[in-house]
Amino acid sequence: MWNEFYRCSTEMVLTKQGRRMFPYCRYWVSGMDPYQKYILAMDITPLDTHKYKWNGKWWEPGGKAEPHVLGRAFIHPESPSTGQYWMHQPVSFYKLKLTNNILDQEGHIILHSMHRYLPRLHVIPADKATETFTFPQTEFFAVTAYQNVQITQLKIDCNPFAKGFREGTMVGRPSKEGKPKSFAQVKDSPDSKKLEHDDPESTEKLKESLSLSEHSDADTENESFIAKQELKSLPNSQSTVLQNLLLKLNQLHR
DNA sequence: TCGGCTACCACATTTGAAAAGT
DNA sequence: AACTTTTCAAATGTGGTAGCCG
Numbered sequence: 001m002w003n004e005f006y007r008c009s010t011e012m013v014l015t016k017q018g019r020r021m022f023p024y025c026r027y028w029v030s031g032m033d034p035y036q037k038y039i040l041a042m043d044i045t046p047l048d049t050h051k052y053k054w055n056g057k058w059w060e061p062g063g064k065a066e067p068h069v070l071g072r073a074f075i076h077p078e079s080p081s082t083g084q085y086w087m088h089q090p091v092s093f094y095k096l097k098l099t100n101n102i103l104d105q106e107g108h109i110i111l112h113s114m115h116r117y118l119p120r121l122h123v124i125p126a127d128k129a130t131e132t133f134t135f136p137q138t139e140f141f142a143v144t145a146y147q148n149v150q151i152t153q154l155k156i157d158c159n160p161f162a163k164g165f166r167e168g169t170m171v172g173r174p175s176k177e178g179k180p181k182s183f184a185q186v187k188d189s190p191d192s193k194k195l196e197h198d199d200p201e202s203t204e205k206l207k208e209s210l211s212l213s214e215h216s217d218a219d220t221e222n223e224s225f226i227a228k229q230e231l232k233s234l235p236n237s238q239s240t241v242l243q244n245l246l247l248k249l250n251q252l253h254r
Numbered sequence: 255t256c257g258g259c260t261a262c263c264a265c266a267t268t269t270g271a272a273a274a275g276t
Numbered sequence: 277a278a279c280t281t282t283t284c285a286a287a288t289g290t291g292g293t294a295g296c297c298g
Contacts, residue, residue: 016257100259144259161268162266
């Protein structure tokens, strides 16, 4: 699903009270020590130093980026848990919320509209260095209203909460002029909805596209992306903030 | 003037407590 | 009495849109 969105340049809506991501990040983790305890956390980092604008067809740089708000990370609520626990099922971050409210008190991740971002997964063992992973196809443009109608249509077609806007189900709402055909119609692909919502049956499919390690060459050829591993490559300020957060969490669980 | 942002809307899904069943 | 299943209303998650704002 990420790959489909990535082709159209993914957009994520920011709201004052916080908006979930769709698609959200779900990782299949392998290679952990089954008995070691780990904390899993996500944050979102700017991809460059530009502010962007949508010219009607594509995104283009249109100014200097606002300074990124540091210190916000989403710690998976099951943290800390053993490697065995994390590895026996995909790890979902569907509760993570994005906001454009600088004064946010809810702990949501603060982003700027019309900027370009990349989510990062941090795997933090109790007594070793943090490992950070990113997936190129999960990059997105933060917006307060969708710019690209193709993205809007993809969201409507794939997100169960947006079913009310699908063709035929809309009641008493004006339809947008020149609205493109639904994604399912355009693609005419029986596989296009296999990853719909949080279906546990689709975990194997996700494992294919979002595996953290041991990728085959066939995977990479087939538009899956290998996770970029950024061992200890966090900028000092960011890694310090994250470590402080995790320290607090550790103390809470003790 | 205009592009971006916000509040509010209708509809769908999720949640969880109460009711009903075993 | 204890536990499981069903029901259903409230809460929450969606994109659309009108109007506000800088």
